[in-house]
Structures are given as C-alpha cells and as structure tokens.
Amino acid sequence: QVQLVESGGGLVQAGGSLRLSCAASGRTFSRYIMAWFRQAPGKEREFVASISTGGGVTDYADSVKGRLTISRDVAKNTVYLQMNSLKPEDTAVYYCAAKAGGLVRRPSLYEYWGQGTQVTVSS
Secondary structure (H helix, E strand, C coil): CEEEEEECCEEEECCCCEEEEEEEEECCHHHCEEEEEEECCCCCCEEEEEECCCCCCEEECCCCCCCEEEEEEHHHCEEEEEECCCCHHHCEEEEEEEECCCCCCCHHHCCEECCCEEEEEEC
C-alpha cells in the first residue's frame, strides 16, 4: 500500500510559477512509477507527466512540454511538479499517482492516488 499526499497548489497569475509536491509513504517509493494528472471542471482526468523509478526517463503531455517539469527525490520519498509560465487553461485539480511497471498515460492503470490539490491560474 502507498499513501500519497499532494501540496503546493494555490492561486497564481498567468505567467507565474508553482511547485507541487507529493509525499509518499508506505511501500518502497523507489519501486513505483510516479505521475501527475489533472482534472478541470466538467472534463475528464488527463495525463500531465510521469517519471521512471530511477528518475532518468520522463514523459510529458504536449500541452505542458517546456513549461512543467517532473522530478523525484528518493531520499525524501517525494515527487515534484515544477510549473512555470502558467496559463489559465492549466487551472485544475492536480493529482499524484503511482504504479508498478512501465510509464503509461492511462489513469486507470495507476494503482494509488492522492486527494488532489487545486491550482487556479488567473488571466
């Protein structure tokens, strides 16, 4: 079992930055692929970024490439999402997720989820 707790969300103006954190507890953090998803009101949950167990391989949705960066600190059992050049369309609840196996984008394949943190970008 893995417990995930997100933090770092908030209200920011367009062009600003935020850093989300996801603290993991439970089974060995380093064994899991970690990912961020987001869900805006009235929309389906969508993939944002994922990172391999060792941190050497990452995957990003086209909409966030070059602006958002995923990273992980194994010593701290934490995964981060650095968000720069934020746009109003980035407004959503952001979720951290974990799974065993390879990098994938489908939400249903992730085993563990956090409760989410709200990010609001004003224009």
